[in-house]
Amino acid sequence: MLDIFRIKKLSHLSFVDKSALSIYPWKDCKPGKTSSVTLPLFESNIAIVSSAGMYVRELHDTFDHTIKGGDCSYRVIQRNIEIDQLIDGHRSRSFDHSGIKKNPSTGMPIPQLKSLVEEGFIGSLNHRHFSLMGSILAPLRLIKYTIPEIVEKLVRDKVNAVLLVPV
């Protein structure tokens, strides 16, 4: 069973944040069709998509916190990255950053999934993963440009399943 670590969730957000969440026009993320392909996990190639805003200082520009509506760009994180190289670039002040700063793999769980590969629970971990910064209030560019690019790469890599990690 899961241990209760901390539960604050919505209740600890500021009045302004809670009000904004209540009136924000959320997109419907229900897929238009149901996937009929089910490969066993032990044969599947798995990728991670995280909205923790992780990047690698030596390889990437940081996410741009000044873009109105949010930075819709993404960073490719290679499977062989040293997890300590990942940096928290998320602009949100609505959550406690100390956990992902202390252990970046909690926002981009590459070592955890490598361990599941070693156990034989999943077939393989894709050679690259994708990092976005979640504070995107205006998602049009995300929908029109960023996501199709990511999905095209996932298809090219023959990824069968994705673990999605919001923060």
Next chain:
Amino acid sequence: MCPQTVGLVQKACEEVEIQCATISIIDELTQKLHIRRYLSVPYELGYPLGDPDDFTHQKEICRKALSLIQ
């Protein structure tokens, strides 16, 4: 806005037959977004896999989430 960002990725992936499992920190938002498969975790925002020092538990969260695909 993180749930919406990953939710939109989830929608696009599922529509090309890539199955998805999503960590859900705030179920009210996850449900509002109509995300198909999600694992509800009892953690605060910023801690999708719980205690940052507990690798074994983080791995179990990933395992449980991916198990939703089977």
